[in-house]
Amino acid sequence: MHMLKPALLSLAVAGTSHAALAAEDVSNLFTGGKAILDARYRFENVDQNNNLRDANAQTLRTRVGFQMGKWYGLSGLVEVDNVSRLGDAAYNSTRNGQTNYAMVVDPDGTEVNQALLRYDQAFGSAVLGRQRINLDNQRFVGGSAWRQNEQTYDAALAQLKPLDGLTLTYSYLDNINTIFGPENGRFDNRTNPANIEGHSHLFNAQYLVRPELAVTAYSYLLGLDNIATTATSPLGSLSSRTSGLRLNGALAGFSYALEYARQQDYADNPLDLDSEYYLAELGYVFKGVQLKGGYEVLGGDSGPGNRAFQTPLATKHIFQGWADQFLTTPADGIEDAYLGFTAPLAGGSLQAWYHDFDTEQGSDSYGSEIDLSYAHPIPGVKGLVGLLKYASYDSDDRARTVDTDKLWVQVQYTY
Structure with missing residues (x-):
């Protein structure tokens, strides 16, 4: 694991006098802590209208760890994940060599998911180590927690709150532990490394004017050295500078979001990037x-x-349909018009969504998608939740995409 020098921790300790530190028992770190236990079983079926065999993946993600209590604002967290295949390897995990099957990106393995030190005080916080980072709605930086191996970051992160409603966030990323890990092997390629190496800087400033209006400005400078847009693209072609502005809020039952961003090449990207992002x-x-x-x-x-607008660190599954057909933005770009709802039903939660996809360059169509899910607590066991989920993508018989149906059955226990 790439670990950063504990400079932020040193600053935090230096800001507190020796006498004050002695006044509170250091045992609070352990007596005030909490064990972490989470187990998630999932069956995933993928049926695609191509030459690949249908995928049937059964996996179990087990997470154990310990969240420390606080000692004068200091705390720590250690969390370890194991992903294990159950039954036959009738799917392509990107690491198991089963390339005649459709892809289910849940490789086997055990990895430290988080290992960090944290300091909290009245005007902000600092985190050092392997950590989860989810900024705003995770459209540009997130953890991809839907996959069994979550994406986490070896990073230093600082948040300041100098004024009521104002939050300033900066993070330096030394390494990104992707969903394709924990190990590389002879079946990986330059689009799916277990670890993305490089040096990246995340700047985010959010001001909550009132519940009706939050203004967020950001600039994400991604130096991603060992990953490419496609398997044949040059390394570094996903390095980018993305800067934008987001407005969102809620009033009288209504909510809204408006966003604009521009993406240009950064670091040693061999491609000349200049593309835009819009959301309403x-x-x-x-x-x-x-x-x-x-x-x-x-x-x-x-x-x-492919110089289209890309989002390499995003939680992509929650955008552009659950069938995950556009994890890499096509060269012609993409326009996604969507409509859906979330509703309580019989003690659970029902979701339904419709997407219509078109090219941004020209006036062609990629196709459409319908997504459905239902989640419900399982009676008798606190913390046990069942989920049934389905996605159906219709490619409109386009050569660039294929009809895809995905079905998930999931049971998760959280202590």
Whole structure:
């Protein structure tokens, strides 16, 4: 694991006098702590209209760890994940060599998911080590927690809150532990390394003016050395500078989000990037039912190589449909018009979504998708939840994509 020098921890300790530190028992770190136990079983079926065999994956993700209590603002966290295959390897995990099957990106392995030190005080916090980072709605930086191996970051992160409603966030990323880990092997390629190496800087400033308006400005400088846009693209082609502005809020049952960003090349990216991102979204809550519709655009570029707007560190599964057909933005870009709802039903939660996908360059169609899910606590065991989920993508018989159906059955226990 790439570990950073504990400079932030030293600053935190230096800011507290020796006498004050002696006044509180250091045993609070352990007596005030809490054990972490989480087990998630999942069956995933993938049926694609191509030459690949249907995938049937059964996996179990087990997470154990310990969250320390606080001692004058200092605390720590250690968390270890194991992903194990149950039954036959009738799927392509990107590491098992089963390339005649459809892909289910849940490789076997054991890895430290988080190992960090944290310092909290009245005007902010600092975190050092392997950690979870989810910024805003995770469209550009997130943990991809849907996959069995979560994406975490070897990083230093600082948050300052100098004024009421204002949060300033900076993070330096030394290494990214991707969903494709924990190990590389002879079946990986330059689009799916277990660890993304490089030096990246995340800047995010959010000001909550009032509940009706939050303003967020950001600039994400990603130096990603050993990953590429496609298996044949040059390494470093996902290094980028993405800067943008987001407005969101809620009033009288309505919610909205408006966002714009521009992406350019950064670090040693051999491609000349210049593309744009747009989002307009409107929601309404009525008697517990949350309705939402939106229009999202990731710009394309017709020049040599795929120079479209990319989001390499995003939690991609929650955007552009659960069938995950556009994890890499096509060279022609993509326009996603979507509509859906979340509603309580019989003690559980029902979701339904519809997406219509078009090219951003030109006026062609990629296809459409329907997504459905239902989650419900399982009676008799506190912390046990069942989930049934389905995604159906219709490619409109386009050569660039294929009809895809995915089904998930999941049971998760959280202590």
